[in-house]
Amino acid sequence: MKPKSFLKNLYYTGLDLAGFTRKRIATFQQQVVGLTYHSVIPESEKFQRYDYRNCVTTRHFDRQIKILKNLYDVVSIEDLSQIFTSGRINGRYAFISFDDGFTNNFKYALPVLKENNVPAVFYINTGYIGKNRLLWTEFITAALIFTAVKSLSLTLNREHLFDLSTPAGQLKASVEIRNYLKQKTFSEAEEIMALIKKQTGTENLSPEIDADRYRFMNWDEVQAMSDLGMIIGSHTHEHMLLNMIPEEQAETELTISKKLIEDHTGQVCRHFSYPNGSPGNFGQNHFRLLERLGYATAATQIKGFNHIGSNPYALSRFNISHQLSRAEFKAMISGFFRSEYSYD
Ligand SMILES: [Zn+2]
Structure with missing residues (x-):
């Protein structure tokens, strides 16, 4: 551990041991926290490399899910959209989400989710599913x-x-x-x-340079996820940042991906996450477009908590981008800690 990370971890461990994290979360009676993952992969020395910045180890993932379950009610994004529509939140909720649709989600994350009996939403790039393509x-x-x-x-x-x-x-x-x-x-x-x-x-x-890291799921894996109760959402067809394309093309991206997901899973696709998801990557026009096309929610990568009255087409999430210690993870889901890492 580098000296700076050591001190930071010490600080968050102190906060946690003094009971601040738990106390703060206890005040969150009507808040919803969303987590973004990209990849879950067994531990190896590759985690030191930059291209592993958005990966967490299987062991860390399991630990984080257990901490989350202990502090929040972990619900599906579909249940959450119903809660938002009802206008009443009694309790504190969390949702777990994955962006992109890598095969490691099926291979390594799904067993941990099943074992802990929690749902998640997988926002996939349908143009990459089953294809030998690098994002x-x-x-x-x-x-x-x-x-x-x-x-x-x-x-x-x-x-x-x-x-x-x-x-x-x-x-x-x-x-x-x-x-x-x-x-x-x-x-x-x-x-x-x-x-x-x-x-x-x-x-x-090709993704085969490191299949665990770069390969996408195939449609059989996506369908198996859906059959097990996981929600499949869209992350566009081609991983298009909506600010990079005209609105007609955005409509095509949202329509094609929705239809492919519905054809393959037999479930209505009602949830979306913006590629990259920073404030400059989407606008008011996209909120209207998503609503018109039948989407109920859209998740961003803006850090923060969601409440009743939050815009369902701009849900906040925390990106879990690297190897957080137990105390850092708790600090993050209680709003004390901000990850400085980037995301796609
Ligand atoms: Zn992405």
């Missing part, structure tokens, strides 16, 4: 990590010569490039990605 945001990170080349020259706002000779250089380049592309249109992003592919020689990069 486009993940492609950028993976290309920079797995390439043999030592530098990359790109014109973003200005000319850049990214140093890829060290893990720190790869990380810096990945963050800068992804943050830049998220502000652009998707066709501009595709042009830049084609340049990255060419310069780094990663035309054949």
